[in-house]
Amino acid sequence: MKILSKTLNKINIFLENNPKITIYFPQFLIILVLTIIISYFSLNASTNMAARGIETGFAFLKNKASFDIQFSLIEFDSNDSYARAYLVGLLNTLLVSGIGIFFATVIGFFVGIIRLSTNILASKVAEAYIEIFRNIPLLLQIFFWYFAVLRLLPSSENSLILFDFVFANIKGIYVPRFVWTNFNFLTYGLVVSILAIYIFRFYSKKKQDLTGVQVPTFTTSLIIFVVINLLFIIIGNVGLSLTYPVLETNRGIHNYSGGVSVIPELIALAFSLSLYTSTFIAECVRAGILGIDKGQKEAAASIGLSKSQILKLIVIPQALRIIIPPVTNQYLNLTKKFIFSSRNCLPRYCFSFCWYCVDANWQSNRNCLDYDAYILNFKYINFTVYELV
Amino acid sequence: MNLVNWTRKNLFSNWHDTLLTFIILFLFYISIPPLLSWMFFDATFFGTSKKDCSGTGACWVFIQVWLKRFTYGMYPNDQIWRIDLAFIIFFFVIGAYFFVNTKIKKILFIFLTIIFPFLAIFLFHGGLFGLEEVETRVWGGLFLTLFISVFSIIFCFPIGVLLAMGRRSKLPVIRYFSIGFIELWRGVPLITVLFMAAVMFPVFLPSGTNLDKLVRVIIAITLFESAYIAEVIRGGLQAIPKGQYDAANSLGMGYWKSHILIILPQALKIVIPGVANTFIALFKDTPLILVVGLMELLGMVNMAKTNPAWLGLATEGYVFAAIVYFIFCFAMSRYSLRLEKQLKTSN
Numbered sequence: 001m002k003i004l005s006k007t008l009n010k011i012n013i014f015l016e017n018n019p020k021i022t023i024y025f026p027q028f029l030i031i032l033v034l035t036i037i038i039s040y041f042s043l044n045a046s047t048n049m050a051a052r053g054i055e056t057g058f059a060f061l062k063n064k065a066s067f068d069i070q071f072s073l074i075e076f077d078s079n080d081s082y083a084r085a086y087l088v089g090l091l092n093t094l095l096v097s098g099i100g101i102f103f104a105t106v107i108g109f110f111v112g113i114i115r116l117s118t119n120i121l122a123s124k125v126a127e128a129y130i131e132i133f134r135n136i137p138l139l140l141q142i143f144f145w146y147f148a149v150l151r152l153l154p155s156s157e158n159s160l161i162l163f164d165f166v167f168a169n170i171k172g173i174y175v176p177r178f179v180w181t182n183f184n185f186l187t188y189g190l191v192v193s194i195l196a197i198y199i200f201r202f203y204s205k206k207k208q209d210l211t212g213v214q215v216p217t218f219t220t221s222l223i224i225f226v227v228i229n230l231l232f233i234i235i236g237n238v239g240l241s242l243t244y245p246v247l248e249t250n251r252g253i254h255n256y257s258g259g260v261s262v263i264p265e266l267i268a269l270a271f272s273l274s275l276y277t278s279t280f281i282a283e284c285v286r287a288g289i290l291g292i293d294k295g296q297k298e299a300a301a302s303i304g305l306s307k308s309q310i311l312k313l314i315v316i317p318q319a320l321r322i323i324i325p326p327v328t329n330q331y332l333n334l335t336k337k338f339i340f341s342s343r344n345c346l347p348r349y350c351f352s353f354c355w356y357c358v359d360a361n362w363q364s365n366r367n368c369l370d371y372d373a374y375i376l377n378f379k380y381i382n383f384t385v386y387e388l389v
Numbered sequence: 390m391n392l393v394n395w396t397r398k399n400l401f402s403n404w405h406d407t408l409l410t411f412i413i414l415f416l417f418y419i420s421i422p423p424l425l426s427w428m429f430f431d432a433t434f435f436g437t438s439k440k441d442c443s444g445t446g447a448c449w450v451f452i453q454v455w456l457k458r459f460t461y462g463m464y465p466n467d468q469i470w471r472i473d474l475a476f477i478i479f480f481f482v483i484g485a486y487f488f489v490n491t492k493i494k495k496i497l498f499i500f501l502t503i504i505f506p507f508l509a510i511f512l513f514h515g516g517l518f519g520l521e522e523v524e525t526r527v528w529g530g531l532f533l534t535l536f537i538s539v540f541s542i543i544f545c546f547p548i549g550v551l552l553a554m555g556r557r558s559k560l561p562v563i564r565y566f567s568i569g570f571i572e573l574w575r576g577v578p579l580i581t582v583l584f585m586a587a588v589m590f591p592v593f594l595p596s597g598t599n600l601d602k603l604v605r606v607i608i609a610i611t612l613f614e615s616a617y618i619a620e621v622i623r624g625g626l627q628a629i630p631k632g633q634y635d636a637a638n639s640l641g642m643g644y645w646k647s648h649i650l651i652i653l654p655q656a657l658k659i660v661i662p663g664v665a666n667t668f669i670a671l672f673k674d675t676p677l678i679l680v681v682g683l684m685e686l687l688g689m690v691n692m693a694k695t696n697p698a699w700l701g702l703a704t705e706g707y708v709f710a711a712i713v714y715f716i717f718c719f720a721m722s723r724y725s726l727r728l729e730k731q732l733k734t735s736n
């Protein structure tokens with residue numbers, strides 16, 4: 001023991017006399033260990049891959065994909081390349097994340113505000129909603145909606161009909177497709193009305209600065225919007241007609257055609273993702289609103305702002321400042337969670353960033369670096385979402 | 390009179406509150422009675438096969454028959470006592486933890502974190518001292534869920550502490566290594582990590598060696614969660630006032646001594662709620678191991694519902710699994726909330 005403590009002491013003294021060693025030695029050690037580990041693994045990998053005949057690289061992107069994707073926003077068939085399959089996956093990811101983010105935000109804000117309601121029953125119901133949906137694993141929720149609820153829908157020939165234009169059956173939900181005539185005029189109308197509202201707001205603000213008289217901005221903007229759009233619709237003769245989905249029977253197989261079809265996988269995913277994420281957003285919203293100091297409201301009231309003005313000018317701007325960062329995180333989580341869910345629940349629909357391509361590749365065991373491509377791609381989206389928000 | 394006042398104040402204070410109350414009551418009226426009759430009044434609880442179910446309500450016979458499989462997976466029936474024993478020890482020690490003094494608490498803590506893991510692995514896996522060996526591929530059910538989450542959290546904690554310290558280190562190589570490691574794992578979804586562990590990892594090992602799939606998955610989850618834990622702990626480290634560091638330095642303590650004796654005890658106390666939240670998230674993510682072919686609770690339910698003799702009972706299975714997960718997660722979140730409140734008052 002004595003010898004040990006003596007040597008330890010000596011080492012300590014030596015280190016104190018040479019402070020550079022304590023700085024450089026651990027760093028050097030880490031670099032050394034990292035190099036050894038990485039070279040060991042890559043050596044193994046290269047011998048193993050050579051033995052199994054696995055190629056690496058991104059050349060496979062040009063190869064023929066030779067599989068089908070059931071749901072794609074752009075045209076895709078099995079003769080297209082892997083690169084295009086990835087693009088389909090990317091678009092599908094963006095679609096479902098977009099839907100999920102939209103509904104999660106709406107439901108989340110709604111529930112978060114209800115949670116703070118003075119009505120005890122309402123706030124308890126909101127609390128129960130939050131606790132239930134956030135304490136059940138997302139995967140389980142997806143399975144529940146997909147395998148337990150949507151499978152209960154009837155078959156195509158006797159499908160559920162809501163309001164005479166929504167048809168729900170086990171193959172999905174069918175809604176009419178909008179067919180516009182002279183759609184351009186409507187877009188012109190939108191652009192012109194938005195411009196007009198901007199100009200109006202600019203002048204009303206100027207007037208308020210000069211004279212202190214307030215113009216009712218919101219109502220006037222609404223009137224401008226409606227009037228200009230109506231004018232454009234009438235002038236341009238914009239028409240809207242609906243193509244209804246029609247039940248067709250082909251060799252005993254019933255199917256709906258025409259209209260827009262939403263496949264059950266998409267519904268289950270969008271549903272569970274938005275419900276799950278909305279609970280977290282609701283909590284963020286609640287924290288944000290509670291985070292506003294009471295003095296802020298009192299101060300605003302004491303300088304004579306009305307109740308709605310307090311909410312609009314004082315509470316919401318400050319609350320949003322607290323709410324936005326965590327909610328952005330939740331959006332990212334939603335996108336990330338989406339990736340796993342799609343792989344499990346939607347085997348053949350290439351919803352995510354093309355799990356299916358990856359799977360197909362693994363089965364034929366050709367390209368093991370698809371995974372890396374996948375991860376790279378994913379990271380890329382992740383960062384773009386960060387930068388966008 | 391009190392009750393009337395209370396309802397008037399909380400439920401009917403103005404016209405929109407009243408409207409809201411009535412809407413909610415109406416929704417209760419249309420949704421709760423059918424739900425209750427499905428779950429309890431029309432349900433069949435006892436039986437041996439699907440034929441025993443009357444048809445209108447839930448068929449809990451499914452759960453009753455499969456309960457053993459849902460809890461223990463495909464673990465051999467005559468060996469189940471080993472799992473029970475390990476979990477009884479685990480919960481007994483945790484329960485005892487609340488009732489003993491600090492000295493014994495320390496011993497229990499060391500037992501739980503250092504000795505118990507090996508004891509549990511020995512009990513579950515066997516193969517030594519006459520215990521029959523049970524391969525990991527038959528492990529499953531709730532047992533596997535708990536096993537993976539508990540072991541991952543035990544292993545990822547020390548790594549997370551080191552990474553958090555590394556990220557705040559003054560040495561550039563260590564700092565950038567920690568940042569790179571943490572951001573790499575945080576930027577990748579768990580499912581990718583699991584897939585890499587299950588499918589890609591053998592490629593990186595010398596040919597012929599074979600690491601058990603469960604071990605690979607636990608390593609993957611541990612590395613993944615350690616990045617998240619590191620960020621939580623870093624928050625705690627940053628919350629410690631600079632005076633504490635300076636005071637420790639002025640007493641002549643070095644880096645390690647000051648961290649172990651002064652900084653970490655305070656920082657870890659602050660981050661308990663954050664760690665608990667990470668643990669809940671980890672627990673909720675365990676069903677994902679389904680993708681690599683390990684059958685935890687949800688996987689067993691999925692398997693049972695495709696059994697030809699029990700088709701069409703998906704709803705019951707999922708409701709059961711949801712209730713089990715809910716109980717665990719809800720209890721943990723409430724406990725972490727309580728801890729948070731306690732810590733707030735003590736400061």
